[in-house]
Amino acid sequence: xxxxxxxxxxxxxxxxxxxxxxxxxxxxxxxxxxxxxxxxxxxxxxxxxxxxxxxxxxxxxxxxxxxxxxxxxxxxxxxxxxxxxxxxxxxxxxxxxxxxxxxxxxxxxxxxxxxxxxxxxxxxxxxxxxxxxxxxxxxxxxxxxxxxxxxxxxxxxxxxxxxxxxxxxxxxxxxxxxxxxxxxxxxxxxxxxxxxxxxxxxxxxxxxxxxxxxxxxxxxxxxxxxxxxxxxxxxxxxxxxxxxxxxxxx
Amino acid sequence: xxxxxxxxxxxxxxxxxxxxxxxxxxxxxxxxxxxxxxxxxxxxxxxxxxxxxxxxxxxxxxxxxxxxxxxxxxxxxxxxxxxxxxxxxxxxxxxxxxxxxxxxxxxxxxxxxxxxxxxxxxxxxxxxxxxxxxxxxxxxxxxxxxxxxxxxxxxxxxxxxxxxxxxxxxxxxxxxxxxxxxxxxxxxxxxxxxxxxxxxxxxxxxxxxxxxxxxxxxxxxxxxxxxxxxxxxxxxxxxxxxxxxxxxxxxxxxxxxxxxxxxxxxxxxxxxxxxxxxxxxxxxxxxxxxxxxxxxxxxxxxxxxxxxxxxxxxxxxxxx
Numbered sequence: 001x002x003x004x005x006x007x008x009x010x011x012x013x014x015x016x017x018x019x020x021x022x023x024x025x026x027x028x029x030x031x032x033x034x035x036x037x038x039x040x041x042x043x044x045x046x047x048x049x050x051x052x053x054x055x056x057x058x059x060x061x062x063x064x065x066x067x068x069x070x071x072x073x074x075x076x077x078x079x080x081x082x083x084x085x086x087x088x089x090x091x092x093x094x095x096x097x098x099x100x101x102x103x104x105x106x107x108x109x110x111x112x113x114x115x116x117x118x119x120x121x122x123x124x125x126x127x128x129x130x131x132x133x134x135x136x137x138x139x140x141x142x143x144x145x146x147x148x149x150x151x152x153x154x155x156x157x158x159x160x161x162x163x164x165x166x167x168x169x170x171x172x173x174x175x176x177x178x179x180x181x182x183x184x185x186x187x188x189x190x191x192x193x194x195x196x197x198x199x200x201x202x203x204x205x206x207x208x209x210x211x212x213x214x215x216x217x218x219x220x221x222x223x224x225x226x227x228x229x230x231x232x233x234x235x236x237x238x239x240x241x242x243x244x245x246x247x248x249x250x
Numbered sequence: 251x252x253x254x255x256x257x258x259x260x261x262x263x264x265x266x267x268x269x270x271x272x273x274x275x276x277x278x279x280x281x282x283x284x285x286x287x288x289x290x291x292x293x294x295x296x297x298x299x300x301x302x303x304x305x306x307x308x309x310x311x312x313x314x315x316x317x318x319x320x321x322x323x324x325x326x327x328x329x330x331x332x333x334x335x336x337x338x339x340x341x342x343x344x345x346x347x348x349x350x351x352x353x354x355x356x357x358x359x360x361x362x363x364x365x366x367x368x369x370x371x372x373x374x375x376x377x378x379x380x381x382x383x384x385x386x387x388x389x390x391x392x393x394x395x396x397x398x399x400x401x402x403x404x405x406x407x408x409x410x411x412x413x414x415x416x417x418x419x420x421x422x423x424x425x426x427x428x429x430x431x432x433x434x435x436x437x438x439x440x441x442x443x444x445x446x447x448x449x450x451x452x453x454x455x456x457x458x459x460x461x462x463x464x465x466x467x468x469x470x471x472x473x474x475x476x477x478x479x480x481x482x483x484x485x486x487x488x489x490x491x492x493x494x495x496x497x498x499x500x501x502x503x504x505x506x507x508x509x510x511x512x513x514x515x516x517x518x519x520x521x522x523x524x525x526x527x528x529x530x531x532x533x534x535x536x537x538x539x540x541x542x543x544x545x546x547x548x549x550x551x552x553x554x555x556x557x558x559x560x561x562x563x564x565x566x567x568x569x570x
Binding site: 002003006007010014017085088089090091093095096247248 | 300304307326328331333341352
């Protein structure tokens with residue numbers, strides 16, 4: 001436990017001691033701001049019955065942030081340590097592989113959530129100026145952030161896995177971007193394929209990330225989705241652990 | 251605990267996909283020794299050290315550190331080992347003190363204890379002045395000391411250093427060597443290197459590896475003795491050349507000689523004894539008897555370098 005906390009703290013700190021973390025956050029805030037502006041223009045044009053948080057999720061900006069930021073946040077985790085050799089000093093301390101994997105995942109996750117905090121400010125600004133508590137109740141906000149966190153869990157664990165596979169950060173980023181983007185595109189597949197009926201359609205519907213997010217943004221928390229995200233994240237963390245352990249039987 | 255042995259390696263083999271890095275090596279290290287693992291690049295030094303420090307398991311064979319099996323009791327072994335890998339990887343963005351504290355905590359030291367130990371190793375490795383500096387901004391010599399401090403911070407019983415002086419300038423090498431010697435007062439040290447003088451200067455015992463096998467394991471002195479007779483004596487004597495030549499020819503103890511001119515009236519004679527005796531007393535008495543001038547009389551011992559080259563040469567030639 002002590003080692004886990006120490007490691008998590010170091011991983012988290014390493015985001016902030018270099019320019020790295022600030023650049024990611026700045027980029028995310030920029031995109032969030034753009035989407036906010038776009039949303040406000042749309043709202044001025046015509047009234048809509050759809051909750052504002054849901055509008056946010058249906059813009060390309062949200063997915064742009066998730067899909068681009070996740071590989072950049074996670075690419076460093078294992079690849080850099082393997083490249084610089086510190087992985088060897090790390091693995092020769094009495095720390096278990098599981099602790100290392102979990103610590104790196106936790107740090108990435110916390111950073112990801114910190115990156116989303118400015119969104120809260122936008123919501124509060126909107127709330128303040130519309131003076132309409134109905135439009136943005138806490139359920140909506142809570143659902144939105146839960147959705148963001150669950151999605152983050154999935155993408156961060158996927159990034160961990162990609163980073164553990166290689167010693168080159170760029171390759172790690174490419175792998176996790178490809179995997180993440182494929183996963184995202186699966187949500188649109190049913191609409192374009194003739195075989196949406198039957199079991200293929202059923203399975204694909206489980207992967208409809210965009211639909212899930214719409215539900216969360218409406219303040220609708222579906223246990224099935226929660227289980228889906230958590231189990232996928234656990235699955236990818238398990239794969240990461242196997243990759244880290246692989247040096248033992250290579 | 252087995253009779254004071256710090257490291258016991260028996261029939262250790264490590265195969266990577268396609269090639270064998272280490273094949274069936276055995277050696278042991280006693281508590282308090284400084285042992286050098288010597289070998290050219292690719293001889294299996296780093297592999298052996300990585301297995302010892304529980305980074306990766308062996309393909310076969312047993313390795314015990316302080317009586318504990320490195321595979322079955324890995325965490326316990328890791329607590330007893332301070333390991334500095336080749337090229338001394340560090341986190342360049344961290345500050346020296348911060349890094350050492352992080353490492354101490356990882357190695358299981360409590361908050362207070364790690365603070366105390368960090369202060370001790372900072373002092374011990376001469377890092378107190380740079381403790382607030384960012385590691386990436388330090389010179390290579392200082393970074394090497396940070397690596398050593400990291401290896402020492404949890405008071406390990408065994409310190410394993412993979413090429414600790416590689417890439418340092420002569421002054422830095424000296425200070426690192428000094429540090430290693432100081433460490434060895436309380437701890438067992440295993441160093442790997444391909445620089446021979448280093449072993450000669452710091453180690454009590456040498457294990458020579460070649461292509462994954464142990465060629466020899468002994469003290470530098472014993473290895474020299476193994477090379478045996480033929481300690482060359484060099485003498486610079488002022489005398490007519492012909493006289494010198496006939497004098498050396500007369501004496502049966504001298505197997506072979508070689509005379510060369512140096513500055514002044516002196517000749518430089520390199521004399522090889524026929525039966526391994528020390529020729530110096532004989533030469534001295536000869537010189538006194540004949541009233542010659544003498545300005546140098548030295549016994550040239552085989553350096554480890556000679557031993558190493560001799561041990562490796564026959565094998566290398568067989569292959570060609």
